[in-house]
Amino acid sequence: MADTKFEGWLGKDKDSVEGKMEWGQFDPKKWTEDDVDIEISHCGICGSDLHMLSSGWGPTPYPCVVGHEIIGKAVKVGKNVKHVKQGDRVGVGAQARSCLQKDCPDCSHGIENHCHRETINTYGSVYPKDEGKSYGGYATHNRTNGHFVFNIPEGLDSAAAAPMLCGGITVYSPLKRNGCGPGKTVGIVGVGGLGHFGVLFAKALGADKVVGISRKADKRDDVLKLGADQYISTDEDKDWAKHNAQSLDLIVCTVSSAKMPLQGYLNLLKTHGTFIQVGAPDGGELPPINAFTLLSGGLKVGGSGIGAPWEIQEMLQFAADKGVKPWIQTRSMKDANEAVVDMKDGKARYRYVLEN
Known part of the structure; x- marks a missing residue:
């Protein structure tokens, strides 16, 4: 499993938002026993993806693989991760890590999404200590800290669950x-x-x-x-x-x-x-x-910015229990460039979801 090849749609400059992402291999963050590797089945397209591809929120550290509404199968699970096991259907939202320290005024109160010490986004962030960069879900695989990997309730369809994660x-x-x-x-x-x-x-x-x-x-x-x-x-x-x-x-x-x-x-x-x-x-x-x-x-x-991990898990269960069904259109992962352009042109009704 150590030899898993991570490939995805790389945005290499501001023009990538015009449907000019390029498929290629990338190196995920360095593996730790706190991480989970996910074989991606679905990834929603979010407006944030367009902002990041175009450097709209500040300079993007290209190359960048966007996508933070990820669903897939856990294929490698770190020893320190207790709530996920290999083979589980899991999801990742917009956040990949916070400081998670016991003395953090945010993380210690279950509001990790507001952590002021360390917030690593699922894509476009540079990890400290030479751990590498974060790469998102327009890809074959994703690697994220297990604290921000969620179990998907049985009653939820994968394509419908993906856009709920952001x-x-x-x-x-x-x-x-x-x-x-x-x-x-x-x-x-x-x-x-x-x-x-x-x-x-x-x-x-x-x-x-x-x-x-x-x-x-x-x-x-x-x-x-x-x-x-x-x-x-x-x-x-x-x-x-x-x-x-x-x-x-x-x-x-x-x-x-x-x-x-x-x-x-x-x-x-x-x-x-x-x-x-x-x-x-x-x-x-x-x-x-x-x-x-x-x-x-x-x-x-x-x-308000996204939500805490416990809130995301609560929302997924709530959606399963209440039968909440988003209006989605599935697109093939290989057509990600066309889907991004359509999203940019406001054609989504109301969320595109890429399928591997």
Whole structure:
């Protein structure tokens, strides 16, 4: 097993996002007995992949294999990993390691996704101490620290489970942490790969009313079919912010644009309502917020990034128990370049999943 050949779609420069990734061999991080090697069967395509291929969030350490919604079979398991055994069906999300120290204020409290000492992403990160680089899931194999490798519940289809590992948890965590459930009205801004999960999970968590909010009216039918009770098109519904003022307890915003109508979104919140940003724009820039809007409404504005390992395992079981089924289209791994271009052009409805 030591001779496993790791091959994948290598992004070699900014142009790789234009469908110019090249298939080739790569060296995974140095093996330790804390790691798991996975033979990949499925990998979702996430918006983060495009940002990384194009160096949108800062300089990418090329060559880079993207993909952090990985499902496959554990083919080599380190001696220190107790919850996974060889042959298990497992998954990896957007995080590959944190410091995991007992004195870490984040890791010791089960919020490893916010670790400020060491966060290694599943791709595009350089490990300390000459351990190598992290490479993602548009590939034959992946090597990740066992703490961030998850068992996939029996009731979940592999292709459906893959996009939950980043797209799903990115909305499940803030919904759950901010009280989404019976008695609450919830808005999901931006109904794409992330947002469609927002609608599915908000309904499954039992929210009284779920409202999909997007620019164009052409997604209205889809969003209502996903289970939303209402749809707001900010481009086409006249005076939408006024007509729906003070109607929502919680908004999760998946949009990543410095031009989004943030003031309008905040107007939709009830007094003491909460707005959580999960979309990550290039450069990190958001529209300005009027202080008086916050003061007069007693509003809370926050952010959320992916989720902790225990939350991901909880979400997977919840999805299996509740029959949560994302809208996915499977594509062959060999067609990854075409799929990335289609994703970039906004054609996904609502998540592409690559299959080996």
